[in-house]
Amino acid sequence: MGRGLISLEALGAHGTFRARNRMAVSDVSGTPVAELSLVPRLYVTRSMAAMHRAHTLPLAERIAALTRAARLFTEGVIGGLTFNEYERVVSRVSGVPIGVVREAAAAVADSAKQAGSTAFEARPAGAVGDWRDPLTREGRAVWTRRGDVFAVHAAGNHPGPHGLWLEALALGYRVAVRPSRREPFTPHRLITALRAAGFGEDHVALLPTDHDAADELLRRSDLGMVYGGDEVVRKYAGTNVLPQGPGRSKILITRDRDWRDHLDTIVGSIGDQGGVACINATAVFVEGDPAPVAEAIAERLADLPSLPPEDEKAVLPVQPAESARAIEAFVLGRAAGLRAWLGDEGLVEELGDGSAVLRPAVYQLDRPDAEQAGIEVPFPCVWVAPWSRANGIAPLRGTLVLTAITGDDELVDRLLDEPTISNVYHGDHPTYWIRPGVPHDGYLGEFLMRTKTVIRD
Structure with a gap:
């Protein structure tokens, strides 16, 4: 490795650890920019044991530390790097556009500042937070943790998800994070800030590992959260590990609404965040002829520029050229025989330095239940399909966010009643809308906490 590489050490329960096993972290051109320490299984075991032995900070101290960490995260020099x-x-x-990274990093800091309130939004209205509350003298539900140590296998496609596990710290968990090898910088910076703000080394840890030691992190925790694809969801469904899978977010436009009045929302839902987030729309269902909608979307997306991700005007994701070509081959293979409004001449534009932009794609389906409508890829790629009342809500299932542009309140009732649709946005609201305090895929507190009845003298 050349000089000038950023050193990302493990942050274990007993301090910073420089492992012998080190992995290069490269940029989209293939140039190494950092070395990441990969800790062995035994180090994970010992760190997790120390976290189990630690004592949780009082609530007021946790909230104050989270607030201080938000400021350090955005204002401090951490690991030799300024925030910029x-x-x-x-x-x-x-490969995420710099503007998207900036917004996401600011959102992570905001999540830290607000975790003292947002984490408790999930508490049942009939429960109190402390057995000492005067209401427990007459008998009351008390909201308590289901465990003490929470493990996270983090995502690497976007900095934003790191704002979620901060709620576990606010609720009194000790948290161990296994960073993505693709983007370990955000959790490293965030955990360093949290420690400097007052959380102990045995309260929040960064444990990069190889695949062999990854499951040890989950085995040694009380509860866990893992990001991944459908295989991850199937593996961990119904366990003490909360899977965070593909979003497959969608838009539905019924006949009583003019889609032209909502084109900005539709296109923004597809392309905002560079199209890499689980809250980006990957399918649009149209009651009526989908062709005019697909054509209008394609005209808008075709104008987006191909630029390096650090360019202030960049809006599209960039990957190493080889990875981009693999994604292109997958999408073109699945789109064979479909009408391509955008992307028929290829999806990759190389930038000449070993990296390539993934350009938008728009395909028209001939039926709403086509399997392609469930394909989610990390760039603006949308499948536009016809939909009718006779199809019902079956094609809309398995959705993180569904924007329903409709005046049919009974249909909205049915969408809300569907268990596999996590969030319903009624009207002109983009699928990427989110703010602290509202559930993303349910409240994290629903998974981390439970109620116990307490009555006392």
């Missing part, structure tokens, strides 16, 4: 330098390296390594 951190944003640039995340953009270069992940």
